Amino acid sequence: MTYALHLKCRDCGRTYDLKPAAACEECWAPLEVVYDYNRLRGTVARSEIASRPATMWRYRELLPLEDEPAISRHTGFTPLFRASRLERALGAREIYVKNDAVNHPTLSFKDRVVAVALSKAREFGFDTIGCSSTGNLANAVSAQAAAAGVRAFIFVPADIEREKILSTEVFGAQLVRVDGNYDQVNRLCSEIAMKYPWGMVNVNLRSYYAEGSKTVGYEVAEQLGWRLPENIVIPMAGGALITKVHKAFEELKELGWVEPAAVRFFGAQATGCSPITAAARRGDPEIIPQKPNTIAKSLAIGNPADGPFAVKTILGTGGAGEDVSDKEIVEGIRLLAETEGVFTETAGGVTVAVARKLIRRGLLDPRQSIVLVITGNGLKTLSALSASREESSAIRAKLSDFEENYMPAVTAATA
Numbered sequence: 411m412t413y414a415l416h417l418k419c420r421d422c423g424r425t426y427d428l429k430p431a432a433a434c435e436e437c438w439a440p441l442e443v444v445y446d447y448n449r450l451r452g453t454v455a456r457s458e459i460a461s462r463p464a465t466m467w468r469y470r471e472l473l474p475l476e477d478e479p480a481i482s483r484h485t486g487f488t489p490l491f492r493a494s495r496l497e498r499a500l501g502a503r504e505i506y507v508k509n510d511a512v513n514h515p516t517l518s519f520k521d522r523v524v525a526v527a528l529s530k531a532r533e534f535g536f537d538t539i540g541c542s543s544t545g546n547l548a549n550a551v552s553a554q555a556a557a558a559g560v561r562a563f564i565f566v567p568a569d570i571e572r573e574k575i576l577s578t579e580v581f582g583a584q585l586v587r588v589d590g591n592y593d594q595v596n597r598l599c600s601e602i603a604m605k606y607p608w609g610m611v612n613v614n615l616r617s618y619y620a621e622g623s624k625t626v627g628y629e630v631a632e633q634l635g636w637r638l639p640e641n642i643v644i645p646m647a648g649g650a651l652i653t654k655v656h657k658a659f660e661e662l663k664e665l666g667w668v669e670p671a672a673v674r675f676f677g678a679q680a681t682g683c684s685p686i687t688a689a690a691r692r693g694d695p696e697i698i699p700q701k702p703n704t705i706a707k708s709l710a711i712g713n714p715a716d717g718p719f720a721v722k723t724i725l726g727t728g729g730a731g732e733d734v735s736d737k738e739i740v741e742g743i744r745l746l747a748e749t750e751g752v753f754t755e756t757a758g759g760v761t762v763a764v765a766r767k768l769i770r771r772g773l774l775d776p777r778q779s780i781v782l783v784i785t786g787n788g789l790k791t792l793s794a795l796s797a798s799r800e801e802s803s804a805i806r807a808k809l810s811d812f813e814e815n816y817m818p819a820v821t822a823a824t825a
């Protein structure tokens with residue numbers, strides 16, 4: 411079924427068989443899956459894709475699986491909608507929200523990458539899988555491992571949100587809390603992957619896993635009527651999502667499924683962990699690692715594996731990188747909730763707040779079409795909001811109490 415040909419080093423171009431490997435043996439750069447677009451163009455039509463069930467698997471020829479996907483058959487094809495009240499709030503003409511906060515089964519875009527990784531792990535014959543995670547990947551791996559009936563070890567920094575710990579453990583995976591930040595957790599996982607014959611989703615399966623992120627890009631284009639937006643704003647942690655959405659758009663152009671329009675890529679981070687936006691601002695793909703300190707824990711990767719490529723995507727498309735404070739992140743969460751009725755986690759707050767800041771600074775043109783990629787659900791980071799909010803006091807169950815306490819505000823608002 412696959413049109414994948416081989417793995418190719420992003421730096422030196424050396425090619426490898428489609429085996430479990432993530433880095434080039436010569437230069438340690440990440441490996442990229444290469445496809446046979448000519449053969450694909452001749453066999454699959456855009457109309458056929460559009461007639462398939464509304465899941466990420468409708469683009470299966472552009473994913474690196476040999477067999478039919480084994481699990482997570484309902485993941486993807488989340489809503490993309492015109493956000494007219496947010497447009498008004500930001501003074502913009504055409505904003506769309508891509509809402510992966512309602513992805514299946516664990517409410518983040520990580521369900522897509524894990525769906526590919528676990529199917530690939532099965533093809534490679536791994537009976538145990540694992541990952542290092544800032545929270546959302548932990549949820550996605552443990553849920554999908556449970557559904558697939560495989561053993562899973564999930565390694566997370568000990569300080570991630572309680573909601574994300576509970577919603578990982580509930581699926582029965584072995585959760586390992588590590589006293590350290592993500593970069594230290596990830597190093598431990600690399601050591602484990604070298605010693606044990608396990609499929610580590612974002613270590614030795616990373617080249618395949620990251621391909622799942624491309625489906626965000628295919629869906630955005632298809633849902634816009636097989637059209638590319640003029641601008642797209644994407645949150646960044648390891649930097650894979652932004653580079654893969656870019657790859658997806660390039661593939662759609664290559665296949666002739668969309669007009670070859672230019673898209674500006676804008677990368678969003680929290681100021682408390684902004685190695686990629688800092689590099690983009692310097693105009694230099696080299697990443698200077700940081701020690702994360704932000705409420706956007708899902709984006710808290712201080713030494714991002716795909717960082718240099720994310721910077722190149724941003725600079726090469728004429729976009730920009732921008733970061734926002736914890737206070738602005740909470741404002742972003744509230745703005746999306748109050749204008750569009752969508753409750754996103756801190757990463758989505760970063761995306762919305764960065765879009766607002768870029769428009770204000772004149773770096774993002776509000777007269778052009780803009781897609782905001784909302785990647786995770788607000789119920790998983792409730793603590794980020796509760797820290798900034800006091801519980802309202804209760805009234806007695808009496809009409810007079812209600813009117814006394816609440817009607818003056820209503821009367822004032824409508825006067």
Ligand SMILES: Cc1ncc(COP(=O)(O)O)c(C=O)c1O
Nearest residue numbers: 546647648649650651708785786
């Ligand atoms: C909700 C959310 N959004 C965005 C990202 C960033 O993805 P990437 O690491 O591919 O840059 C993550 C990564 O963990 C995430 O959890």
Ligand SMILES: [Zn+2]
Nearest residue numbers: 419422434437
């Ligand atoms: Zn190489």
